[in-house]
Amino acid sequence: MVLVCGTSTCHMAISRSKLFIPGVWGPFWSAMVPEYWLTEGGQSATGALLDHIIENHAASPLLANRAASQKISVFELLNKLLETLMIEQNKSFVAALTEDIHVLPDFHGNRSPIADPKSKGVVHGMTLDTSEKQLALLYLATLQGIAYGTRHIVEHCNAHGHKINTLLACGGLSKNPIYIQEHADIIGYPIILPRESESVLLGAAILGAVATRKYHSLSEAMKALNAPGQVIHPSNDPRVKRYHDAKYKIFRGLYEQQLSNRSIMAQALA
Numbered sequence: 529m530v531l532v533c534g535t536s537t538c539h540m541a542i543s544r545s546k547l548f549i550p551g552v553w554g555p556f557w558s559a560m561v562p563e564y565w566l567t568e569g570g571q572s573a574t575g576a577l578l579d580h581i582i583e584n585h586a587a588s589p590l591l592a593n594r595a596a597s598q599k600i601s602v603f604e605l606l607n608k609l610l611e612t613l614m615i616e617q618n619k620s621f622v623a624a625l626t627e628d629i630h631v632l633p634d635f636h637g638n639r640s641p642i643a644d645p646k647s648k649g650v651v652h653g654m655t656l657d658t659s660e661k662q663l664a665l666l667y668l669a670t671l672q673g674i675a676y677g678t679r680h681i682v683e684h685c686n687a688h689g690h691k692i693n694t695l696l697a698c699g700g701l702s703k704n705p706i707y708i709q710e711h712a713d714i715i716g717y718p719i720i721l722p723r724e725s726e727s728v729l730l731g732a733a734i735l736g737a738v739a740t741r742k743y744h745s746l747s748e749a750m751k752a753l754n755a756p757g758q759v760i761h762p763s764n765d766p767r768v769k770r771y772h773d774a775k776y777k778i779f780r781g782l783y784e785q786q787l788s789n790r791s792i793m794a795q796a797l798a
Contacts, residue, residue, distance in 0.1 A: 556568065561746065562745070567685065567690070569681050570640060571633065573636045574674045574701070576636075577670065578667065580635065585658070585666065586658035587658055587663045590660060606667050606668075607704070609660060609664040610622050610664050610668055620765075620767060623772065625665055625668060626672060627771075629651070629654075629668075630673070630782065631649070631650065631666075631669045633674050633677055634648060634783070635648070641685075642783070647783065648786065652782065653669075672710055672772075675710050675711045676779040678711060679716075679776060694717055694719075695715065695720070696719070696756075698722055709763075712762045717762065720759050720760075722757055723755040723756060725757075734746065737749045737753065
């Protein structure tokens, strides 16, 4: 089964005949592909969260100016900074830079799989450092937190009847190589990028082709006009898996600690 992920939402097109236990939201009949069940779930405003983390940091104006002078995006510049930091700190892989920073990305609540609108974001490991390098680390930790959230969704769905083993990424963040590689490493499944990177335009073209009767059905048009592109595989380095398993445990613990804190304060205000 393939999990299709956009900027902040994941969808699973399920078989025509079988209705699995919904792991997150749904199921919805013919919502994405005609005559197929769809289970939908996602995190809240992940793209906006990354923008918020970057734009509200003290180093953001300087970073934006540097990116503009180099004619690259802020994300490209941050990714370059991370590669430099990995070399400077003699780390075996980029993800290891965030061993002391952990992020629960529920700044706008948790859509799935917990469905807790009261959940709040958590950043563990802040210092007085306001440099560009510190912003790069916070950006990476936030990106990882989003990926751990996707892993939580996938694990929840697989525990309730689904059999997800591949992800297909689309949207703006799918063009960020570190974002995609971290997701593959954290979730542990390959990620397929579409041949056509502009998925919204492709979808419009598919609908237009069916409307003009060039193709008789959406399925026929999809097969003719869409195709897989690059495949991003999880790292085969056991140290990477061990590292992310440890951080994922901390990630899950941040929410559990939040529930405990809520309980303590509720009792105090009772």
